Amino acid sequence: MDLPAKPDYYLIIDLEATCCDQGSVPRREMETIEIGAVLVDATSLAVVDEFQTFIRPVRHPQLTDFCRELTTIKQEQVDNAPTYPEAIESLQGWMRHYPNYLFCSWGDYDKGQFEQDCQYHRVAYPFASGHLNIKKQFSATQGHKKKYGMAKALSLVGLTLEGSHHRGIDDARNMAKLMPYIVDLEK
Secondary structure, three states: OOOOOOOOEEEEEEEEEOOOOOOOOOHHHOOEEEEEEEEEEOOOOOEEEEEEEEOOOOOOOOOOHHHHHHHOOOHHHHHOOOOHHHHHHHHHHHHOOOOOEEEEEOOOHHHHHHHHHHHHHOOOOOOOOOEEEHHHHHHHHHOOOOOOOHHHHHHHOOOOOOOOOOOHHHHHHHHHHHHHHOOOOOO
């Protein structure tokens, strides 16, 4: 798998969204409740900056027990958070300082969730760059046929998962640690 033309930065994003294990929050109605972003220098793979925000959901404003337990996000954190359009405006304000980035996420879920939320809230999709599925890229670079979850990928290369799994900013930080196993700096 070939990477796109070399960016200056890899913008690694992980989203958390409303969810339920009982079917009360259909997939098409899931809403982002946290954006965690870590910016990695494409040359050194060093972390340059971070961005994190919670988002107040409007379709299903009350988080389910399952969602709170999975993400460790508290109801008060989303109740006091900005709306999706406000959060996207903040994210874009932060990204303006770092042109020529490539949006990266573990799988295609996050890209699809951005598209769904942007459509629902009638705001423009926030990324000018393409998208790199670093889950696929990790498997390709490491010679695995199987696509592993992020926690398993960390384990495969001898790294420890830090923070809370299924918290956007913590998962983005863990993905940043995997970048040396995802991109080939020799190219």
